[in-house]
Amino acid sequence: MKTRNTLLAHAKIVSATGVMALCIGAGALVTPLVSQAQDFASTQRQPIDSVVAVVNEGVIMRSELDGRVAQIQQQAQAQGGSLPARSALEAQVLERMIMDEIQMQLARRSGYSSLMTQNAGLPLLITTGEPAGVGPELVLMLASQGNLPEQTVAIGDVDMLRQRAAELALDVTLVEARPGEPVKASAGKLPVWPVALKEPAMPGVLNPANAEYVLATLELAVNACMAGQAAAIVTAPLHKGVIIEGGYPDFTGHTEWLRDACGVDEVVMMLATDAALHAQAPDWQGSGDLRVALVTTHLPLRHVADAITFDRVTRISRLLAADLKRQFGIASPRIAVCGLNPHAGEDGHLGREELDTIIPALEALRADGLKIEGPLPADTLFTPRHLAGVDAVLAMYHDQGLAVLKYAGFGQAANITLGLPLVRTSVDHGTALDLAGKGVADPGSLRIALSLARRLATQRANAAC
Numbered sequence: 088m089k090t091r092n093t094l095l096a097h098a099k100i101v102s103a104t105g106v107m108a109l110c111i112g113a114g115a116l117v118t119p120l121v122s123q124a125q126d127f128a129s130t131q132r133q134p135i136d137s138v139v140a141v142v143n144e145g146v147i148m149r150s151e152l153d154g155r156v157a158q159i160q161q162q163a164q165a166q167g168g169s170l171p172a173r174s175a176l177e178a179q180v181l182e183r184m185i186m187d188e189i190q191m192q193l194a195r196r197s198g199y200s201s202l203m204t205q206n207a208g209l210p211l212l213i214t215t216g217e218p219a220g221v222g223p224e225l226v227l228m229l230a231s232q233g234n235l236p237e238q239t240v241a242i243g244d245v246d247m248l249r250q251r252a253a254e255l256a257l258d259v260t261l262v263e264a265r266p267g268e269p270v271k272a273s274a275g276k277l278p279v280w281p282v283a284l285k286e287p288a289m290p291g292v293l294n295p296a297n298a299e300y301v302l303a304t305l306e307l308a309v310n311a312c313m314a315g316q317a318a319a320i321v322t323a324p325l326h327k328g329v330i331i332e333g334g335y336p337d338f339t340g341h342t343e344w345l346r347d348a349c350g351v352d353e354v355v356m357m358l359a360t361d362a363a364l365h366a367q368a369p370d371w372q373g374s375g376d377l378r379v380a381l382v383t384t385h386l387p388l389r390h391v392a393d394a395i396t397f398d399r400v401t402r403i404s405r406l407l408a409a410d411l412k413r414q415f416g417i418a419s420p421r422i423a424v425c426g427l428n429p430h431a432g433e434d435g436h437l438g439r440e441e442l443d444t445i446i447p448a449l450e451a452l453r454a455d456g457l458k459i460e461g462p463l464p465a466d467t468l469f470t471p472r473h474l475a476g477v478d479a480v481l482a483m484y485h486d487q488g489l490a491v492l493k494y495a496g497f498g499q500a501a502n503i504t505l506g507l508p509l510v511r512t513s514v515d516h517g518t519a520l521d522l523a524g525k526g527v528a529d530p531g532s533l534r535i536a537l538s539l540a541r542r543l544a545t546q547r548a549n550a551a552c
C-alpha cells in the first residue's frame with residue numbers, strides 16, 4: 088500500500104500561476120490542466136478557478152486552497168496567533184490538503200477493496216456497553232436508520248435491546264446469532280450475539296450487579312477477534328465507576344482492560360478526528376483533522392506528574408509512531424509533544440518535569456530517528472501554525488489533550504487503542520446517563536468509530552498481505 092512518504096517521494100513541483108503545486112505520481116495529468124489555466128489567462132479570459140495540485144485521480148482547486156488558508160488565518164486571528172508568510176503558509180496548507188486527499192483516496196480504495204482482504208466477510212462487533220447508558224439506543228438508532236455496515240453484530244442482552252427499541256419506537260428486528268455464523272445487518276435488522284444481564288436495567292440508573300455483564304460482552308468480543316471470527320471491536324461506552332463498584336476495584340477503562348485481556352505490555356489511547364472520516368460524515372462541522380494520544384489516561388491529577396517518567400514517555404511515543412505507521416499508513420509520522428507544566432516549565436521555574444524527564448526522553452527518541460518535536464507549551468501547541476504537518480499530538484494527561492480534541496470535533500471523533508493485536512475503536516463520549524432512554528443522544532461518533540474500525544482492519548489486513 089502506498090503511504091505518505093512513498094507518495095511524497097513521487098512529488099513533483101510545478102509552477103501554476105505563481106502558486107507552488109505538488110503533483111503526486113501524476114505529472115502527465117497536471118500539465119494540460121495547468122496550461123489550460125494559463126491559456127485562459129493569455130487570452131485575457133478570466134479563469135473562474137484553477138487546479139493547484141493533481142493527486143492521482145483527484146484535484147485540488149485554487150478556491151479550495153484559498154478557502155482553507157482563509158479559515159486558518161481567521162482561526163489564527165481569533166486566537167491572536169501568528170502565521171508564516173503567505174507563500175510558506177500556502178505551501179504547508181497545500182501539503183496537508185494533498186495528504187488529506189491521499190488518505191481519502193486510500194480510505195475509498197480500502198472500502199471498495201475490502202472484499203478482497205483477509206477480513207472480508209468477518210463482522211464488526213459492537214459491544215453495547217453500560218445498559219443504563221446511551222450505548223444500546225445509539226446502536227439501535229443506527230440499525231433502524233440503516234446506518235450500520237452490513238456485517239455488524241451487536242453484543243448484549245437481547246431482551247434489554249428489544250425493550251429499549253420498543254420504548255423509543257425504533258423499528259428494529261433483533262436476530263440472534265452465534266460467533267462463526269454469517270450475519271447481515273440491514274435497515275431495521277440487527278444481528279445480536281446474546282449475553283444475559285444479571286439484573287434488569289433501567290435507562291439512567293446504574294446497577295453494580297451488571298458490571299460483570301458489561302465485562303462479559305467485552306470478553307466475548309475479544310475472544311471472537313482473537314479466534315479470527317471478527318474483523319474488529321467497536322465499543323459503546325461503559326461506566327468506569329459502576330464497574331469498580333461492581334467488584335473490579337482496579338478497573339480504569341476499556342483501554343487497560345483490553346491491554347490485559349490481549350496480554351500486551353503497553354497500549355496507547357488516541358482520539359482522532361480525521362478528514363477521511365469526515366468524508367463519511369456529511370454533516371461534519373468541525374475545524375480540522377486532529378489526532379491526540381495520551382501519555383497518561385485515567386489517573387487522578389495529583390498522580391500525573393509522578394507517572395511522567397523517561398520510560399513511559401519513550402514507550403508511549405514509540406508505540407504511537409509504530410501504530411501511526413502500521414494502522415494509519417503514515418510512513419514517517421511527525422509527532423508534537425506537549426509539556427506538562429505551564430509554558431513547558433519555563434526553563435525549570437514552573438516545574439522540572441520537562442528538564443528532568445521529557446526533554447531527555449525526546450532527545451533519545453530523536454536519536455533513534457523519530458520525528459518528534461517538543462516539549463511545546465500545550466496552550467499554543469494546539470494552534471494552526473504548530474499543528475501544520477503534524478500527524479499526532481502527544482499530550483501528557485487526559486484533559487490536556489481531550490478537551491481540545493472534543494472542542495474540535497465532539498460527536499465526530501473516535502477513540503482508538505494503539506498497540507493491540509486487534510482493532511478496537513470506540514466513541515468519543517461516555518454513558519451520558521442524563522440522556523439515556525430519551526432517544527436524543529447523537530450517534531455521530533459511533534458511526535465514525537464503525538467506519539474507522541473497518542478502515543483500520545482493512546489497512547492491517549492489507550499490510551499483512
Ligand SMILES: NC(=O)C1=CN([C@@H]2O[C@H](COP(=O)(O)OP(=O)(O)OC[C@H]3O[C@@H](n4cnc5c(N)ncnc54)[C@H](O)[C@@H]3O)[C@@H](O)[C@H]2O)C=CC1
Pocket residue numbers: 221322323324325326327328341502513514515516517518519520521522527528529530
Ligand atoms: N468509551 C467509553 O467507554 C467512555 C466512557 N466514559 C465514561 O462515561 C461516564 C460518564 O462520563 P462523563 O464524563 O459524564 O461524559 P459523557 O460523555 O457521558 O457526558 C458528558 C456530556 O456530554 C453529553 N453527551 C455524551 N454523549 C453524548 C451524545 N452521544 N450525544 C449528545 N450528548 C452527549 C452528556 O449528555 C453530558 O452532558 C464515566 O463513567 C466515564 O468514565 C467516558 C468517555 C468514554
Ligand SMILES: NCC(=O)COP(=O)(O)O
Pocket residue numbers: 339340341342343489502513
Ligand atoms: N476519556 C476517554 C475514555 O474514558 C475512554 O476510555 P476507555 O474505556 O476507552 O479506556
